[in-house]
Amino acid sequence: MTISRRVFVKSGGIALFSVGLDPLFLARAALGLDRLPPPSTALHRPVLVCLFQRGAVDGLNMIVPHGDPIYYQERPRIAVPEKDVLDLDGYFGLHPGLAALKPLWEAKTLAAIHAIGSPDATRSHFDAQDYMESGTPGVKATPDGWLNRYCQHDREHQDTPFRAVAFGPQLPRILAGSAPSLAIDDLQAFGLRAPQPAARDRLTRAFEELYAGSATGLLSTSSREAFEAVQTLKRLDPGQYRPASDADYPRGKLGRALLEIAQLIKADVGLQVAFADVTGWDTHVNQGATEGLLAGRLGELGQALAAFARDLGERMSDVVVLTMSEFGRTVRENGNSGTDHGHATAMLVLGGPVNGGRVLGQWPGLDPAQRFEGRDVAVTTDFRDLFAELLTRHLGARDLSAVFPGFVADSQRFPGAIRG
């Protein structure tokens, strides 16, 4: 039975159903919601955007060690030819699919961290994604995700309904937990459903009053947040949003998610943590080199990130985007012109606060003796070292002991992704 891997469906208020109450409401005067909430947040709050490359991206073909002959020996069919690599520092280079990101590298707002991954040796997507989202490698029973725990324990940020938002139909494990967080599949459809705006407003008002007058405890606070969010979005009118500077988001889920994230950032609704999935990285077969499957996925990623940065313009000075993936892939290509499950991979960080223009982390080398179990890129940076750095230096977290239990965040081990 195939059930797609969708975990923890704490969902946003997106309708499954269309509600046919309109004649009822249309027959009556529409009472608009004209009370707008006061602008709830100050400008220039830091924002962290996390993209999860599900399926384990091949870090070696994303940030290519073109200066190492072993790379070419091990990948006769799928190595990116020297002439196509966009050189970064003489040893590493960008996959040509990420060409749209090269200007960001030049502007020193893009960095890569190589040989990063989990201290746990698992090569199971299921387990490795679980560990990267729970933030507790090797411990399965952790009930919540590390981004949610950050929100639970860093109480300085004002709680708004939009503080932590996952863009997709369901709340991912990384945001599961007791801190309020939203899953939004479509900004325009968030809230009560009715075919006509007037009917929708009326239904919204009725429920708002029911809860305002009779709800107690958590039902009361959550419903207040819900209606605040609905009103905020009504004011934003997401249907009318036009990206700035002609930023050209690629079609597809990723482009749409980043566009909606940009919109919420610009609207100052208190967004602090955003999350979205990017799928299609499990390249066991016909991975391709300069062109092909992986190139296509990277092309969409690069284009979407570049559009996002362009759209946000000056606001990128408050924003860091992180890409993460559960593990990397084998150094040697397999018999199907693809790669199998490996260990360390590469992650990207991008944004104004980023200490860019550098490939960070300790490069372990590709020699079989330097590899993990003789086959995979070894992990030299625990992913928690990078996550902890972003939470500390970018979002201003002070104490991460509850965010990464059993792990001591140590600035000495931070890879240096954020400018000091």
Place this chain on the structure above:
Amino acid sequence: MKTRTVVSLLALSVMPAGVGAQQPALTPRDSAFHALNRLAYGPRPGDVPRVAAEGVMRWIDRQLSPAGIDDDRLAQREHRFDILRYDRGDLATMYAEAQRERRERKLAAAADTMADKDSASPIAQRGRRLAGEFADLAVVRAALSERQLYEVMVDVWTNHFNVYAAKGADRFLTPDYIEHTIRPRAMGKFEDLLIATARSPAMLFYLDNWESVAPGSVPPTALRVRARPFFGRRPGLFGPMRDPARQDSVRRRALERIPKGINENYARELLELHTLGVDGGYTQQDVIDVARIFTGWSIERPQQSGDFAFHEWAHDRGEKAVLGVKFERGHDMDEGIRLLKLLANHPATMHHVSRKLCQRFVNDDPPDGCVDDAVAAWKRSSGDLREVLRAIFHGPDFWAATNVRAKVKTPLEFVVSAARAVAAEPDTSPRLAQVVARLGEPLYLHVAPDGYPEREAAWVNSGALLDRMNAAVALASGKLPGVTVVLDSIVSAGDADQLIGVVNEKILGGTMSENTKQVLRRELAGIGDPAQARALAVGLAIGGPEFQRQ
């Protein structure tokens, strides 16, 4: 035995009016409404007066003996579910076939078939449909069964002994797990349930015990390395094998796949979640020795039924000690059975599991008195779950005013109680199960072994609340495909006040607040069409704050 009888009789005579002399007594109707919210998935139209007339304690006692309750209507409904006609072997075969097809497609593939979306081969589609149907079956049973407490307990144990149905082989093992491991033992002895889950293929796969082997042990088949895929691990082992480099890598990978040592996953969760509890007083060395005891508890290949198998070659033959109890060498599988019996009757287990039951039935923060009563019953009855439950329902905490309507319904409880409130007739389409998923707790898809939490903070949030409102309005207006709603049986429409009165009575058990009445009165004013008025009133009531509580 004697003591218990006395307690029960005493309870029977006192309880319906509410035990505590210090508290205002619940009326018979209020008692019935409370019991129907906790032991059942909420009242259907007419249930409250029916239970009140029977006597709530008598009704509870009947619910404690589900075998004596006629459930023909549900049995007939179950016939419509194809999934119940497939046994584990059928599903295993289907799964193996789907895996093979998927691999072949990939190999044949042009680049675009590699995208993460599942390739929708007919067999994969059938699998998906059956999975959806299986989730819906849980909702239908909860909604329609007369054995309400039994269905509640099935949910309790499904959650306590959680498996994740989207992990590899658990895609085909989960239906069998629910049907044949959980359901037959949901109201029996805890020990039997624990042993059954320990040897269930679904749990063995989910918590990795199937590949836990004594270090250095080698399977008899290891030397003739076979190019056969196993349980969803999917190196490209299919297709022509001409390429020697590829053959070599196949052999290497097959050897890499041979488990090389003990895996502590199951051992740890067994102690922490299933039995003793996180503060149950065990050590890391206990975890290791538990894992050693369970080495060799494994599964047959899916092509060969996916059944439980004890692999002698993989079993650690050394001596072990758990919680200070010595396990002599050389007792193979019996060591595990002995350990499970020890754990099932350990005081820490009684306390941990009783606490969870009190949390479920009484309050998110369970009162100590409830836990004590449950533990006492557990001791008296050697873990007979019916007696433990009886103690909870006969205890003063269950009826205390502070605990009545103190809990917020979980997504499953909300959806099922809403369906029951409007006398909904769900078909076999997964729509209601999809609503449960949408509200935050998809059936059989909780990824971590702890199961869905029993505290409201886990599911009450702004997005999910809006979805509850949307679901309520859709349900009441008959716009939920796959669910037939008959409002006539609940509400005979009259003027607005009459309508509000009936909705309060039949759907909210008389708990409607003045504020809600006012809002409804305003919203209903001027609606001419009685059917529309009724749908709106019911939708607002079910989506409103009173109905979220139980």
